[in-house]
Amino acid sequence: xxxxxxxxxxxxxxxxxxxxxxPEVETNGLDELAPAEIEERARQAAAEAPTVRLSGTVLxxxxxxxxxxxxxxxxxxxxxxxxGVTFEVLRVGEDxxxxxxxxxxxxxxxxxxxxxxxxxxxxxxxVRVAPDDPAYAEVSGFTDKDTLLDGLLTLDGERATSEExxxxxxxxxxxxxxxxxxxxxxxxxxxxxxxPLWIERGGDAGELxxxxxxxxxxxxxxxxxxxxxxxxxxxxxxxx
Numbered sequence: 199x200x201x202x203x204x205x206x207x208x209x210x211x212x213x214x215x216x217x218x219x220x221p222e223v224e225t226n227g228l229d230e231l232a233p234a235e236i237e238e239r240a241r242q243a244a245a246e247a248p249t250v251r252l253s254g255t256v257l258x259x260x261x262x263x264x265x266x267x268x269x270x271x272x273x274x275x276x277x278x279x280x281x282g283v284t285f286e287v288l289r290v291g292e293d294x295x296x297x298x299x300x301x302x303x304x305x306x307x308x309x310x311x312x313x314x315x316x317x318x319x320x321x322x323x324x325v326r327v328a329p330d331d332p333a334y335a336e337v338s339g340f341t342d343k344d345t346l347l348d349g350l351l352t353l354d355g356e357r358a359t360s361e362e363x364x365x366x367x368x369x370x371x372x373x374x375x376x377x378x379x380x381x382x383x384x385x386x387x388x389x390x391x392x393x394p395l396w397i398e399r400g401g402d403a404g405e406l407x408x409x410x411x412x413x414x415x416x417x418x419x420x421x422x423x424x425x426x427x428x429x430x431x432x433x434x435x436x437x438x
Contacts, residue, residue, distance in 0.1 A: 208341045225388050233357035240374075240386045240394040244347050247393065247411045252346065254406030256399070265406070267340060274341035275417060288324070289341040292421045294334060295324040297420075324420040326427045354381030354400050363388060365386045365397040366410060376400060 228236050244250070256263045256273040267276030273289040285298035294345060299312045303320045327334050353379025364371040364385050371385040382400035393411045 217346065223389060226392050227392060228372050228386060228392055233359045236374050236386055237351075237353060237357060237384060238371060238390070239392045240384060241351050243392050243411075244262055244351060244394055244408070245344065247391075249410065249412055249415060250347075250408055251410040251413075252342065252350075252406055252408055254404060256350070256404040256406065257402070260403075263340075265340065268410070269341065269343035269346065270417065271343065272345070272416065273417050275415070276340075278340050281380075287337065287340055288420065289338060290417055292329060293419060294327045294329075294338050294341070295420060295425065296327060296337060297322070297324045319427060324425045326425055328427070338393070350399070350406060351384065351394055353377075353384060354380070369395065371395055389392055401412075 228239065228325075231239070231394070236257070251266075251268050253266040254264070256265065262278040264280060265276065266277070267274050267287065273291060275288050276286070277284055278287050279285075283298075285296050285302050285303050289294040297321060298320075300360065325336060330350070353374065353376030358375055360373035360375065362373075364373050366387075368384050370388045372388050373383055373385050374385045375381070377400070381401060383398040384394055385396035387395055391411070394408055396405070396407050398405050
Protein backbone atom coordinates (compact mmCIF):
# COMPACT_ATOMS: atom_id res chain seq x y z
CA UNK A 199 0.00 0.00 0.00
CA UNK A 200 2.83 2.37 0.85
CA UNK A 201 4.39 1.87 -2.58
CA UNK A 202 1.07 2.45 -4.32
CA UNK A 203 0.45 5.64 -2.33
CA UNK A 204 3.86 6.97 -3.23
CA UNK A 205 3.32 6.19 -6.91
CA UNK A 206 0.01 8.03 -6.86
CA UNK A 207 1.61 11.11 -5.36
CA UNK A 208 4.46 11.07 -7.84
CA UNK A 209 1.96 10.81 -10.64
CA UNK A 210 0.77 14.34 -9.87
CA UNK A 211 4.32 15.65 -9.58
CA UNK A 212 4.29 16.19 -5.82
CA UNK A 213 7.80 15.81 -4.35
CA UNK A 214 6.86 13.39 -1.56
CA UNK A 215 7.65 9.85 -0.35
CA UNK A 216 11.10 10.00 -1.83
CA UNK A 217 12.25 13.36 -0.46
CA UNK A 218 12.91 14.59 -3.99
CA UNK A 219 14.78 17.90 -4.06
CA UNK A 220 13.84 20.71 -6.37
CA PRO A 221 16.37 21.30 -9.16
CA GLU A 222 18.94 23.94 -8.39
CA VAL A 223 18.48 27.16 -10.32
CA GLU A 224 21.46 27.87 -12.51
CA THR A 225 23.29 31.19 -12.40
CA ASN A 226 23.66 33.35 -15.49
CA GLY A 227 27.29 32.27 -15.74
CA LEU A 228 28.91 35.38 -14.28
CA ASP A 229 30.56 33.34 -11.55
CA GLU A 230 32.64 31.65 -14.23
CA LEU A 231 33.87 34.87 -15.85
CA ALA A 232 36.82 37.15 -15.22
CA PRO A 233 36.01 40.42 -13.39
CA ALA A 234 36.44 42.58 -16.49
CA GLU A 235 34.05 40.32 -18.41
CA ILE A 236 31.46 40.59 -15.64
CA GLU A 237 31.70 44.37 -15.81
CA GLU A 238 31.28 44.31 -19.58
CA ARG A 239 28.26 41.97 -19.37
CA ALA A 240 26.64 44.37 -16.90
CA ARG A 241 27.27 47.36 -19.14
CA GLN A 242 25.86 45.50 -22.14
CA ALA A 243 22.73 44.46 -20.24
CA ALA A 244 22.20 48.04 -19.11
CA ALA A 245 22.59 49.38 -22.64
CA GLU A 246 20.08 46.90 -24.05
CA ALA A 247 17.41 47.49 -21.39
CA PRO A 248 14.70 49.93 -22.53
CA THR A 249 14.16 51.43 -19.08
CA VAL A 250 15.64 51.69 -15.58
CA ARG A 251 15.07 53.54 -12.32
CA LEU A 252 18.18 55.25 -11.00
CA SER A 253 18.37 56.62 -7.46
CA GLY A 254 21.17 57.79 -5.24
CA THR A 255 23.84 60.43 -4.92
CA VAL A 256 26.50 61.63 -7.34
CA LEU A 257 29.34 63.96 -6.40
CA UNK A 258 30.92 65.99 -9.20
CA UNK A 259 33.65 68.32 -8.05
CA UNK A 260 32.22 70.40 -5.21
CA UNK A 261 28.61 69.73 -6.20
CA UNK A 262 26.36 67.01 -4.82
CA UNK A 263 23.39 65.71 -6.82
CA UNK A 264 20.68 63.38 -5.59
CA UNK A 265 18.74 61.58 -8.31
CA UNK A 266 15.53 59.60 -8.38
CA UNK A 267 14.64 59.27 -12.04
CA UNK A 268 13.06 56.76 -14.37
CA UNK A 269 14.93 56.65 -17.64
CA UNK A 270 13.87 55.29 -21.01
CA UNK A 271 14.74 55.57 -24.66
CA UNK A 272 11.89 58.08 -25.18
CA UNK A 273 12.66 60.30 -22.19
CA UNK A 274 12.66 60.43 -18.42
CA UNK A 275 10.76 61.62 -15.36
CA UNK A 276 11.78 62.12 -11.76
CA UNK A 277 13.42 64.40 -9.22
CA UNK A 278 16.86 65.94 -8.95
CA UNK A 279 18.24 67.65 -5.85
CA UNK A 280 21.18 70.03 -6.11
CA UNK A 281 22.70 71.20 -2.85
CA GLY A 282 19.43 70.46 -1.08
CA VAL A 283 17.22 72.23 -3.63
CA THR A 284 14.86 69.85 -5.45
CA PHE A 285 13.14 70.13 -8.81
CA GLU A 286 11.14 67.80 -11.01
CA VAL A 287 12.50 67.02 -14.43
CA LEU A 288 10.52 65.64 -17.37
CA ARG A 289 11.72 64.94 -20.88
CA VAL A 290 9.37 63.63 -23.56
CA GLY A 291 11.36 63.14 -26.72
CA GLU A 292 13.23 66.41 -27.24
CA ASP A 293 10.87 68.44 -25.05
CA UNK A 294 12.45 69.20 -21.69
CA UNK A 295 10.51 70.56 -18.69
CA UNK A 296 11.45 71.63 -15.18
CA UNK A 297 8.95 72.04 -12.36
CA UNK A 298 9.82 73.55 -9.00
CA UNK A 299 8.63 75.97 -6.35
CA UNK A 300 9.62 79.61 -6.17
CA UNK A 301 12.46 78.82 -3.75
CA UNK A 302 14.19 76.82 -6.46
CA UNK A 303 14.10 79.68 -8.96
CA UNK A 304 15.55 82.01 -6.34
CA UNK A 305 18.35 79.64 -5.28
CA UNK A 306 21.98 79.76 -6.31
CA UNK A 307 22.04 76.05 -7.11
CA UNK A 308 20.30 76.33 -10.48
CA UNK A 309 22.18 76.98 -13.75
CA UNK A 310 22.87 80.67 -14.27
CA UNK A 311 21.05 80.52 -17.61
CA UNK A 312 17.81 79.71 -15.81
CA UNK A 313 17.91 82.54 -13.29
CA UNK A 314 14.83 84.72 -13.40
CA UNK A 315 13.50 87.59 -11.30
CA UNK A 316 9.78 86.74 -11.35
CA UNK A 317 10.36 83.46 -9.51
CA UNK A 318 6.89 83.46 -8.01
CA UNK A 319 5.45 83.30 -11.54
CA UNK A 320 7.37 80.12 -12.28
CA UNK A 321 6.72 78.27 -9.03
CA UNK A 322 4.61 75.17 -9.58
CA UNK A 323 4.68 75.52 -13.37
CA UNK A 324 6.36 73.29 -15.93
CA VAL A 325 9.04 75.45 -17.48
CA ARG A 326 9.90 74.31 -21.01
CA VAL A 327 13.59 74.76 -21.81
CA ALA A 328 14.41 75.40 -25.45
CA PRO A 329 16.93 72.96 -27.02
CA ASP A 330 19.23 75.81 -28.03
CA ASP A 331 19.29 77.24 -24.50
CA PRO A 332 22.68 76.64 -22.79
CA ALA A 333 20.84 75.21 -19.80
CA TYR A 334 19.25 72.49 -21.93
CA ALA A 335 22.42 70.43 -22.22
CA GLU A 336 23.12 70.68 -18.50
CA VAL A 337 19.68 69.71 -17.28
CA SER A 338 18.91 67.13 -19.98
CA GLY A 339 21.97 65.17 -18.89
CA PHE A 340 19.93 63.96 -15.94
CA THR A 341 17.36 62.49 -18.35
CA ASP A 342 19.58 60.68 -20.86
CA LYS A 343 19.77 56.97 -19.99
CA ASP A 344 22.78 56.11 -22.16
CA THR A 345 24.79 59.16 -21.14
CA LEU A 346 24.16 58.66 -17.43
CA LEU A 347 24.90 54.94 -17.42
CA ASP A 348 28.02 55.31 -19.57
CA GLY A 349 29.38 57.80 -17.08
CA LEU A 350 28.36 55.89 -13.96
CA LEU A 351 29.08 52.24 -14.81
CA THR A 352 32.83 52.73 -14.78
CA LEU A 353 35.46 51.24 -12.49
CA ASP A 354 39.10 52.29 -12.26
CA GLY A 355 42.16 50.16 -11.60
CA GLU A 356 42.66 46.40 -11.54
CA ARG A 357 39.37 44.51 -11.34
CA ALA A 358 38.66 41.74 -8.86
CA THR A 359 35.57 39.91 -7.61
CA SER A 360 34.61 39.49 -3.98
CA GLU A 361 34.61 35.91 -2.68
CA GLU A 362 31.28 36.41 -0.93
CA UNK A 363 28.08 37.00 -2.86
CA UNK A 364 25.94 40.00 -1.98
CA UNK A 365 22.21 40.63 -2.04
CA UNK A 366 20.32 43.62 -3.45
CA UNK A 367 16.52 43.75 -3.11
CA UNK A 368 16.42 40.00 -2.55
CA UNK A 369 18.58 39.23 -5.59
CA UNK A 370 21.94 37.52 -5.22
CA UNK A 371 24.80 39.50 -6.70
CA UNK A 372 28.44 39.31 -7.61
CA UNK A 373 30.61 42.23 -6.53
CA UNK A 374 33.29 43.56 -8.86
CA UNK A 375 35.77 46.06 -7.42
CA UNK A 376 38.27 48.35 -9.03
CA UNK A 377 41.59 48.88 -7.25
CA UNK A 378 40.36 46.97 -4.16
CA UNK A 379 37.32 49.23 -3.92
CA UNK A 380 39.15 52.55 -4.18
CA UNK A 381 38.28 52.62 -7.88
CA UNK A 382 34.62 51.85 -7.28
CA UNK A 383 32.49 48.72 -6.91
CA UNK A 384 29.63 47.21 -8.88
CA UNK A 385 27.00 44.71 -7.72
CA UNK A 386 25.69 42.63 -10.64
CA UNK A 387 22.73 40.21 -10.64
CA UNK A 388 23.94 36.61 -10.54
CA UNK A 389 20.66 35.11 -11.79
CA UNK A 390 18.69 36.08 -14.86
CA UNK A 391 19.84 39.04 -16.90
CA UNK A 392 23.13 40.37 -15.46
CA UNK A 393 21.84 43.84 -14.69
CA PRO A 394 23.95 46.15 -12.55
CA LEU A 395 21.99 46.75 -9.33
CA TRP A 396 24.31 48.97 -7.30
CA ILE A 397 27.33 51.15 -8.02
CA GLU A 398 29.75 52.70 -5.55
CA ARG A 399 31.73 55.32 -7.42
CA GLY A 400 35.46 55.56 -6.87
CA GLY A 401 36.86 58.29 -4.69
CA ASP A 402 33.72 58.40 -2.52
CA ALA A 403 31.91 60.11 -5.41
CA GLY A 404 28.50 58.69 -4.61
CA GLU A 405 26.39 55.53 -4.52
CA LEU A 406 23.40 54.65 -6.71
CA UNK A 407 20.91 51.83 -7.00
CA UNK A 408 19.55 50.65 -10.34
CA UNK A 409 16.30 48.71 -10.45
CA UNK A 410 13.02 48.26 -12.33
CA UNK A 411 15.01 47.27 -15.40
CA UNK A 412 12.75 46.99 -18.43
CA UNK A 413 9.60 48.07 -16.58
CA UNK A 414 7.28 50.46 -18.39
CA UNK A 415 6.40 53.84 -16.94
CA UNK A 416 4.14 56.71 -17.97
CA UNK A 417 5.76 59.46 -19.98
CA UNK A 418 3.39 62.20 -21.06
CA UNK A 419 3.81 65.92 -21.72
CA UNK A 420 2.16 68.18 -19.13
CA UNK A 421 -1.08 70.06 -19.95
CA UNK A 422 -0.33 73.16 -21.98
CA UNK A 423 -2.05 75.43 -19.44
CA UNK A 424 0.56 74.32 -16.89
CA UNK A 425 3.53 75.06 -19.17
CA UNK A 426 5.61 78.22 -19.41
CA UNK A 427 8.14 78.57 -22.23
CA UNK A 428 11.46 79.78 -20.90
CA UNK A 429 12.96 82.82 -22.61
CA UNK A 430 12.91 86.61 -22.77
CA UNK A 431 9.26 86.67 -23.85
CA UNK A 432 8.21 84.54 -20.91
CA UNK A 433 10.14 86.69 -18.43
CA UNK A 434 8.58 89.86 -19.84
CA UNK A 435 5.06 88.43 -19.66
CA UNK A 436 5.57 87.05 -16.15
CA UNK A 437 6.82 90.37 -14.90
CA UNK A 438 3.73 92.21 -16.14
